[in-house]
Amino acid sequence: MDIGIHLRTVRKMHGLSQRELAKRAGVTNGTISLIEQNRVSPSISSLRKVLAGIPMSLGDFFTTDFSNTTKVFYGQDELTNLGDRDVQLWLVAANRRDRSLSVMREIYAPGADTGDEMLSHEGEEGGVVVRGRIEITVGGSRQELGPGEAYYFDSSVPHRFRNLGDEACEIVSANSPPTF
Amino acid sequence: MDIGIHLRTVRKMHGLSQRELAKRAGVTNGTISLIEQNRVSPSISSLRKVLAGIPMSLGDFFTTDFSNTTKVFYGQDELTNLGDRDVQLWLVAANRRDRSLSVMREIYAPGADTGDEMLSHEGEEGGVVVRGRIEITVGGSRQELGPGEAYYFDSSVPHRFRNLGDEACEIVSANSPPTF
DNA sequence: TTAAACTGTTAAATATCTTATACAGTTTGC
DNA sequence: GCAAACTGTATAAGATATTTAACAGTTTAA
Numbered sequence: 001m002d003i004g005i006h007l008r009t010v011r012k013m014h015g016l017s018q019r020e021l022a023k024r025a026g027v028t029n030g031t032i033s034l035i036e037q038n039r040v041s042p043s044i045s046s047l048r049k050v051l052a053g054i055p056m057s058l059g060d061f062f063t064t065d066f067s068n069t070t071k072v073f074y075g076q077d078e079l080t081n082l083g084d085r086d087v088q089l090w091l092v093a094a095n096r097r098d099r100s101l102s103v104m105r106e107i108y109a110p111g112a113d114t115g116d117e118m119l120s121h122e123g124e125e126g127g128v129v130v131r132g133r134i135e136i137t138v139g140g141s142r143q144e145l146g147p148g149e150a151y152y153f154d155s156s157v158p159h160r161f162r163n164l165g166d167e168a169c170e171i172v173s174a175n176s177p178p179t180f
Numbered sequence: 181m182d183i184g185i186h187l188r189t190v191r192k193m194h195g196l197s198q199r200e201l202a203k204r205a206g207v208t209n210g211t212i213s214l215i216e217q218n219r220v221s222p223s224i225s226s227l228r229k230v231l232a233g234i235p236m237s238l239g240d241f242f243t244t245d246f247s248n249t250t251k252v253f254y255g256q257d258e259l260t261n262l263g264d265r266d267v268q269l270w271l272v273a274a275n276r277r278d279r280s281l282s283v284m285r286e287i288y289a290p291g292a293d294t295g296d297e298m299l300s301h302e303g304e305e306g307g308v309v310v311r312g313r314i315e316i317t318v319g320g321s322r323q324e325l326g327p328g329e330a331y332y333f334d335s336s337v338p339h340r341f342r343n344l345g346d347e348a349c350e351i352v353s354a355n356s357p358p359t360f
Numbered sequence: 361t362t363a364a365a366c367t368g369t370t371a372a373a374t375a376t377c378t379t380a381t382a383c384a385g386t387t388t389g390c
Numbered sequence: 391g392c393a394a395a396c397t398g399t400a401t402a403a404g405a406t407a408t409t410t411a412a413c414a415g416t417t418t419a420a
Contacts, residue, residue: 001238003224018368028409033369040407043377044183045221058181059242198398208379213399220377223407 001062004038007050010061011036014054025053086112087161107170108134108163126152132169135162181242184218187230190241191216194234205233266292267341287350288314288343312349315342 011021011032018036022029026049034040035050042050044058051061088107135144137160144164163169191201191212198216202209206229214220215230222230224238231241268287315324317340324344343349 017366019366029368030370030410031408034407037369041223041225043221043223043407044227046408047224057242059239062237062239062242197396199396209398210380210400211378214377217399223377226378 002038003041003047004036006061006064007032008036010054010056010064016054021050021053023053025050087114104174105170107168108132108161109168110163110166112169113162114160126174132163132167133165134169135164136160137162182218183221183227184216186241187212188216190231190234190236190244196234201230201233203233205230267294284354285350287348288312288341289348290343290346292349293342294340312343312347313345314349315344316340317342 011018016024018032019029022032025032027046031040031042031046032050035042035047047061048058051058056064086109088109089104133144133146135142139157139159191198196204198212199209202212205212207226211222211226212230215222215227227241228238231238236244266289268289269284313324313326315322319337319339
């Protein structure tokens, strides 16, 4: 395993610059630059600090495989979990490089909310509600969707997802270019 | 996680001295001593070398938990695999410290052989064949056992296990004091 | 076009880790 | 008892990693 390239991949998957990660991790940006170039072999303590800034455990770091494969089918356990407690987020084919699409399985716990600092990013995204209900706000429009209903919008328009019910809501979504 | 104590535990679980591991790993015994005392935080490259001498991957090292717990029940996936391709070996309660017993589930592939350099170690051991057949040689005695049959002997007497059939053989065994 | 804020890289100084070597204690076998 | 072979530890010298500080290129917004 190539530590440097792997760290670079992990960092970029989380949308962080070397300096931003360095600040969160409590190391200097130069350290991260040197590690990613494999010009040094970091000490466990500093790699641990760096990963804490992502955040990711050493175990996850050394067991996650982003190497490009020709894998086509993925079991539930083979999806990469990127979310938190309230919003679970499984990325399909996370290991594949240069994807043009991020396809995700998302589960919003009751009360889950992506926040009132509305999301906004490059590209377009769409999805279908599989289970439960979810309130989606896109720009000035707001709508509550249920199973079988769907959405599609320009990601640069500020948007927000909220589960107002008391049942988990499952969505299958996709965006391009890939957020992750 | 305490890297030093963890490495020491892993090393001892595999019955290696600091010097023996150092030789296999291509580092000096002093390095291992310092790491185990947490007086240094090893570089990834040297930790990788050290683990290669065990052998164990960085991923396994950082995901294996030997911390003492009060765990009582273990699923199949919660057993610690210590064997190789031919002789699979799952240790029960590997995480528990100061066990007085090693209980194991072992599966011998067809043709598997613990080798003609007969095993010999401190303590006593016994087991029951669960599936398949296995030839066991203990000292001057040799016997082929099948399902429901069992063995028990003094581990210091040289012994050998061979699966002569073309079906895998599964054994549940125990030894004391613990080999692992 | 420009400045400001960002991106990643680099060289020298500093801090840390690894080795070489020695030490003291324990175990093994005669 | 004794020597030989082992155990883990400690220290100074050498090798390597990390920081500091500067550099050049890109992006953003006025």
